[in-house]
Amino acid sequence: MFFNTCPFFLSSYIFVMPKITYIEHNNKNHTIEVPNGLSVMEGAVQNNIKGIDADCGGSMACATCHVYVDKDWYGKLPKKEEGEEDMLDLAYEPNRYSRLSCQIMVSNELEGLIVRLPSKQT
Numbered sequence: 001m002f003f004n005t006c007p008f009f010l011s012s013y014i015f016v017m018p019k020i021t022y023i024e025h026n027n028k029n030h031t032i033e034v035p036n037g038l039s040v041m042e043g044a045v046q047n048n049i050k051g052i053d054a055d056c057g058g059s060m061a062c063a064t065c066h067v068y069v070d071k072d073w074y075g076k077l078p079k080k081e082e083g084e085e086d087m088l089d090l091a092y093e094p095n096r097y098s099r100l101s102c103q104i105m106v107s108n109e110l111e112g113l114i115v116r117l118p119s120k121q122t
């Protein structure tokens with residue numbers, strides 16, 4: 001089919017970057033275009049968003065990338081792995097919408113994702 005091979009169609013698809021909104025504890029918003037394949041944590045770190053320390057670099061060993069996923073988005077994300085749940089037990093003030101942002105991989109399906117940052121990361 002023409003649309004599957006047209007270079008203009010492919011280029012517009014490949015370079016789409018989902019917008020992720022990070023809301024700091026003081027309600028300061030940052031809406032960032034994050035490339036597919038990065039994690040939500042990497043999108044924050046690469047754009048100097050305060051509140052995501054990511055001390056372990058994404059190996060699920062620190063919980064300093066903890067975020068609260070917007071309740072309308074929480075159920076749309078892939079389920080947590082067992083190790084993520086265990087690490088969230090060590091996070092600062094986790095709640096039912098808590099996730100480790102290093103475990104959320106950005107894809108087109110996450111266009112418009114909203115995450116809130118805890119008041120501190122330990």
Ligand code: FES
Pocket residue numbers: 041054055056057058059060061062063064065066087100101102103
């Ligand atoms: S960056 Fe350490 S658990 Fe996510």
